[in-house]
Amino acid sequence: MTYLNYIGAYFLMIAEMFRKPTKWSVMKQLILKDVDDLIIGSLGIVAFISFFVGGVVTIQTALNIDNPLIPKYLVGFATRQSVILEFAPTFISIIMAGKVGSFITSSIGTMRVTEQIDALEVMGINSLNYLVFPKFIALLLYPFVISIAMFLGILGGMAACVYGGFSSLDDYIIGIQTDFTPFHITYAFIKTFVFAFILATIPSYHGYFMKGGALEVGKASTTSFVWTSVVIILLNYILTQMLLS
Amino acid sequence: MIEVKNIHKSFDGIEVLKGISTTFDKGKTNLIIGQSGSGKTVFIKCLLGLFDYEEGCISYDGKIFSQLSEDEKRNLRADIGMVFQGSALFDSMTIAENVMFPLKMFTKQSKSEMEDRVDFVLKRVNLIDAHKKMPSEASGGMQKRVAIARAIVNKPMYLFCDEPNSGLDPKTAIIIDNLIREITDEYDITTVINSHDMNSVMEIGEKIVFLKDGLKAWEGSKETIFKTDNKVVTDFVYSSELMKKVRQMYIEEKQ
Ligand SMILES: Nc1ncnc2c1ncn2[C@@H]1O[C@H](COP(=O)(O)OP(=O)(O)OP(=O)(O)O)[C@@H](O)[C@H]1O
Numbered sequence: 001m002t003y004l005n006y007i008g009a010y011f012l013m014i015a016e017m018f019r020k021p022t023k024w025s026v027m028k029q030l031i032l033k034d035v036d037d038l039i040i041g042s043l044g045i046v047a048f049i050s051f052f053v054g055g056v057v058t059i060q061t062a063l064n065i066d067n068p069l070i071p072k073y074l075v076g077f078a079t080r081q082s083v084i085l086e087f088a089p090t091f092i093s094i095i096m097a098g099k100v101g102s103f104i105t106s107s108i109g110t111m112r113v114t115e116q117i118d119a120l121e122v123m124g125i126n127s128l129n130y131l132v133f134p135k136f137i138a139l140l141l142y143p144f145v146i147s148i149a150m151f152l153g154i155l156g157g158m159a160a161c162v163y164g165g166f167s168s169l170d171d172y173i174i175g176i177q178t179d180f181t182p183f184h185i186t187y188a189f190i191k192t193f194v195f196a197f198i199l200a201t202i203p204s205y206h207g208y209f210m211k212g213g214a215l216e217v218g219k220a221s222t223t224s225f226v227w228t229s230v231v232i233i234l235l236n237y238i239l240t241q242m243l244l245s
Numbered sequence: 246m247i248e249v250k251n252i253h254k255s256f257d258g259i260e261v262l263k264g265i266s267t268t269f270d271k272g273k274t275n276l277i278i279g280q281s282g283s284g285k286t287v288f289i290k291c292l293l294g295l296f297d298y299e300e301g302c303i304s305y306d307g308k309i310f311s312q313l314s315e316d317e318k319r320n321l322r323a324d325i326g327m328v329f330q331g332s333a334l335f336d337s338m339t340i341a342e343n344v345m346f347p348l349k350m351f352t353k354q355s356k357s358e359m360e361d362r363v364d365f366v367l368k369r370v371n372l373i374d375a376h377k378k379m380p381s382e383a384s385g386g387m388q389k390r391v392a393i394a395r396a397i398v399n400k401p402m403y404l405f406c407d408e409p410n411s412g413l414d415p416k417t418a419i420i421i422d423n424l425i426r427e428i429t430d431e432y433d434i435t436t437v438i439n440s441h442d443m444n445s446v447m448e449i450g451e452k453i454v455f456l457k458d459g460l461k462a463w464e465g466s467k468e469t470i471f472k473t474d475n476k477v478v479t480d481f482v483y484s485s486e487l488m489k490k491v492r493q494m495y496i497e498e499k500q
Pocket residue numbers: 256261279280281282283284285286287288330441
């Protein structure tokens with residue numbers, strides 16, 4: 001029963017977020033700040049992880065294909081498929097749930113415990129619109145982050161493949177062009193948009209509705225990470241079932 | 246004028262406010278006094294609608310708060326200034342930006358008009374060169390004064406202050422008290438102040454509501470509070486040695 005209450009409160013929060021919009025001149029700055037914090041600030045870690053995990057995926061695929069009948073270009077093919085379909089949209093989103101999610105929860109949670117949210121409400125400002133809406137808009141740029149992750153993942157795979165001597169550059173490039181299905185990109189970006197929405201709203205929910213003091217802010221960040229990841233993994237399963245099978 | 250009828254509020258089954266009724270008059274500094282834990286902060290938050298209460302009715306100049314729609318509530322609140330007990334400054338903004346915030350949100354003033362107004366109110370709370378500081382770099386007393394500046398910058402119709410001068414030295418405390426009274430007179434607004442400071446009572450207690458254990462134990466003004474025989478009030482008022490001496494002298498003078 002309590003879980004139903006939480007889910008209800010979550011959807012009410014989302015509805016409230018779109019009501020009584022904040023003045024555009026103020027909102028514009030909030031959005032730019034959140035783009036900087038949430039998107040630009042994440043590029044470094046995303047690039048680093050994508051490049052090296054792409055490399056690892058390639059090495060492991062190459063090492064598992066020791067049957068001489070299997071063509072060498074399959075290494076590139078397998079890397080492309082796993083990076084585009086799963087690694088970039090889902091794996092990176094889980095990492096973002098840790099980085100961006102806990103940042104959102106702790107910054108909104110701190111505003112809650114220091115009564116800054118009450119101060120906004122007392123002034124007659126829709127605090128949900130003021131705090132959550134700019135994060136939602138900023139995360140509409142999340143697909144760019146994922147595109148970069150895809151690109152660097154495949155590039156990292158190429159580097160590992162060529163420098164590790166697992167196959168030639170030409171084979172790898174043939175591999176990443178083999179049997180390309182454009183719908184896989186659509187599928188990956190549908191997932192990305194859904195995850196972006198989850199990344200903006202679930203951590204905000206945990207920060208906004210938290211009770212207590214500084215200690216609880218830390219706890220809320222952890223809970224928020226757990227729930228954001230669980231929801232991403234579940235939706236990943238549901239969307240894959242719906243879109244690919 | 247704010248009218249309060251029979252407010253009940255409890256947390257997890259423990260009743261904190263047990264039926265408070267009173268009125269806060271326009272153009273007056275209305276004080277809510279009482280010991281720590283008597284429910285002053287909870288009461289003021291109920292007035293503002295930050296806490297839901299189980300029973301009772303609060304009306305702002307005839308408008309019953311709980312019957313307003315969300316949008317009407319927000320419009321009413323644009324006319325409210327509030328100083329929180331913990332200041333509640335926005336810690337991502339400088340002091341000047343904090344004070345400018347209500348102007349930015351609710352007026353169409355130009356940047357320079359807003360800056361002039363910010364300078365003016367910051368000067369009134371005795372802060373001249375703190376514009377660029379972040380709240381975390383300001384002392385507790387400075388933060389309080391910034392919070393007051395932010396509450397009055399947009400000329401509110403209702404001003405609420407939760408212990409505006411706790412944590413300030415006696416001199417600044419009196420400056421703040423006088424400032425609040427001046428603003429109340431100047432704009433003819435309804436001001437409600439939580440306090441447990443006897444100096445404030447003597448300075449600005451034009452109407453005083455005394456809370457004890459979630460009930461209104463006494464109501465009066467700074468003129469009547471020193472004459473009352475109500476035991477609860479005299480215990481509170483004459484708790485310090487200084488006040489005991491004052492009372493002694495007063496009695497001796499009369500004889
Ligand atoms: N959010 C809350 N949850 C549970 N109990 C609360 C909450 N806020 C206040 N209380 C309780 O309500 C009572 C009154 O608290 P309140 O903060 O109103 O006191 P106060 O008169 O403002 O005291 P002080 O002068 O120290 O600020 C206290 O017993 C407190 O424990």
